[in-house]
Amino acid sequence: MTGRQKALLWAGIVLCVAGAAGLIVGAVLDVEQADPWASVAGGVAALVGLALMLYASLRPAPTEPSSTVTASGTRSVAAGGSIGSVATGDRATPAAPPTMPTSTPRPTNGPVTASGERSVAAGGDIGSASTGDA
Numbered sequence: 001m002t003g004r005q006k007a008l009l010w011a012g013i014v015l016c017v018a019g020a021a022g023l024i025v026g027a028v029l030d031v032e033q034a035d036p037w038a039s040v041a042g043g044v045a046a047l048v049g050l051a052l053m054l055y056a057s058l059r060p061a062p063t064e065p066s067s068t069v070t071a072s073g074t075r076s077v078a079a080g081g082s083i084g085s086v087a088t089g090d091r092a093t094p095a096a097p098p099t100m101p102t103s104t105p106r107p108t109n110g111p112v113t114a115s116g117e118r119s120v121a122a123g124g125d126i127g128s129a130s131t132g133d134a
Contacts, residue, residue, distance in 0.1 A: 004059075011052055015045055068111040069123070076114035082124030089118065090133040 022041045026034035071078035075088040085094040114121035118131040 008052060008056055011048070015048060019045060068113075070111070071114045071119075071121075073115050073119050074117045076116065076119045076121075078112050078114040078121045080112055080123045083120070083122045083126045083129070085128040086120055086126075087130040088120065089131055092130045092133060094128065094130065096128075 018041070022038060026038055069078050069080045077083070077086050077088060085096065087094040112121050112123045120126060120129045120131060
């Protein structure tokens with residue numbers, strides 16, 4: 001939860017507590033005395049609620065993190081997600097990928113770059129990588 005979301009949540013909680021306190025005070029005091037205070041409190045709560053709604057709905061949408069995947073080295077491999085098994089050497093055969101736990105795919109938070117010869121890079125997990133010759 002971001003700081004902005006926490007602030008909006010706490011503002012909503014404070015408004016609810018203030019409304020409950022107003023109901024309790026109105027129940028304890030005479031109705032004739034509570035009526036003007038209830039009108040003012042209701043107007044203030046409506047304006048604050050309107051301001052929070054406008055703030056939350058008119059702010060720009062969050063952007064997705066950019067991820068660039070590049071493999072520029074000779075025989076290099078790069079993947080934005082997970083790699084089960086990869087072999088980059090001469091006559092090398094990829095090993096059977098190990099059993100990896102099932103997880104929700106997650107986007108990479110930055111660039112994934114395999115820039116050296118026979119390099120391997122992944123934004124997620126790498127099960128098995130063979131970069132030498134057989």
